[in-house]
Amino acid sequence: DTAVSQTPKYLVTQMGNDKSIKCEQNLGHDTMYWYKQDSKKFLKIMFSYNNKELIINETVPNRFSPKSPDKAHLNLHINSLELGDSAVYFCASSRGQTTGELFFGEGSRLTVL
Amino acid sequence: GENVEQHPSTLSVQEGDSAVIKCTYSDSASNYFPWYKQELGKRPQLIIDIRSNVGEKKDQRIAVTLNKTAKHFSLHITETQPEDSAVYFCAARRTNQAGTALIFGKGTTLSVSS
Numbered sequence: 001d002t003a004v005s006q007t008p009k010y011l012v013t014q015m016g017n018d019k020s021i022k023c024e025q026n027l028g029h030d031t032m033y034w035y036k037q038d039s040k041k042f043l044k045i046m047f048s049y050n051n052k053e054l055i056i057n058e059t060v061p062n063r064f065s066p067k068s069p070d071k072a073h074l075n076l077h078i079n080s081l082e083l084g085d086s087a088v089y090f091c092a093s094s095r096g097q098t099t100g101e102l103f104f105g106e107g108s109r110l111t112v113l
Numbered sequence: 114g115e116n117v118e119q120h121p122s123t124l125s126v127q128e129g130d131s132a133v134i135k136c137t138y139s140d141s142a143s144n145y146f147p148w149y150k151q152e153l154g155k156r157p158q159l160i161i162d163i164r165s166n167v168g169e170k171k172d173q174r175i176a177v178t179l180n181k182t183a184k185h186f187s188l189h190i191t192e193t194q195p196e197d198s199a200v201y202f203c204a205a206r207r208t209n210q211a212g213t214a215l216i217f218g219k220g221t222t223l224s225v226s227s
Contacts, residue, residue: 033214041200043157043217055212090156098206098211101147103158 003027004105008062008090012111013018013081018091023036023109031055031097037088049074050097053056082110115140115144115207119218126193136203136218137185142217145206146179146186147215152199160201161188 004025015017025032033056034046044093048056063079074091094099116139126132138146147162163186165171170177174193179186182208190197200222204215 041151041220041222043202043220045214045216048212048214050212056214058211058214098145098208101159101162102149102215104158106156 002106004093004103006089006105006108008108009106010086010109010111014113015081015083017081018077018079019081019110020075021091021110023074023076023105025072025085025091025093025103025105027093027095027103029093029095029100029103031094032068032071033092033094033102034074034076035090035092035104039087043090047076048097052073060063065094073087077103078110081110083112086110086112114144115205115208115216117203117205117218119221121204121221122219123222123224125224125226128193128195128225130193132188132190132193132225133222134188134201134203134223135185136187136205137183137204138216140205140207141181141184141185143205143207144176147204148175148177148188149202149204149217150199151202152157152189153219157202159180159200190223193223195225198223198225 030046031050033048053070068074088107094100119136144165150160151157175195176189200220203218
């Protein structure tokens with residue numbers, strides 16, 4: 001039973017399009033995150049939510065809008081996609097903000113052409 | 114904010130040798146330091162972690178040491194095996210007015226040849 005699941009796993013799209021990635025966790029965790037992993041493998045925090053409330057917005061462009069309808073779900077919508085948005089986006093969750101291991105989803109590879 | 118430096122960026126060893134990866138952090142308030150292993154095309158997974166009230170922790174062939182004064186921590190893998198080949202990330206938990214998050218180093222690609 002997958003703990004943190006993301007869809008889709010692969011996304012190929014044209015510049016200027018809008019796309020969404022969905023994430024769900026069945027661990028009962030309170031905190032969820034989006035991380036971006038670029039071509040050099042660097043894992044960078046983008047957002048975190050705690051019980052549906054936005055906690056961290058790490059100077060990400062306004063084109064990126066996270067939404068958390070409930071504490072088990074955290075979606076990421078990206079408007080006006082640019083070439084530099086190509087990356088693997090990882091959703092993750094933890095029991096709390098300061099407690100527990102970070103569990104990652106499988107990642108969603110976004111390619112912008 | 115917290116900055117985590119990781120060295121080396123690549124490491125090649127022979128099977129059976131030891132591997133050591135080192136990280137430094139900048140925020141003395143950081144109190145949790147996990148290590149993640151990411152195999153090719155897979156998600157990062159926790160392999161070991163250490164909290165700031167402990168100097169060393171061991172789990173079979175892997176160990177982590179922490180020097181709070183110097184603000185550095187290291188991952189030690191003994192008797193390396195080909196399946197240890199992966200990218201390893203250190204991280205430090207940052208807490209500031211913006212919230213709490215794990216800040217990752219840039220990763221070390223470990224290659225173990227048989």
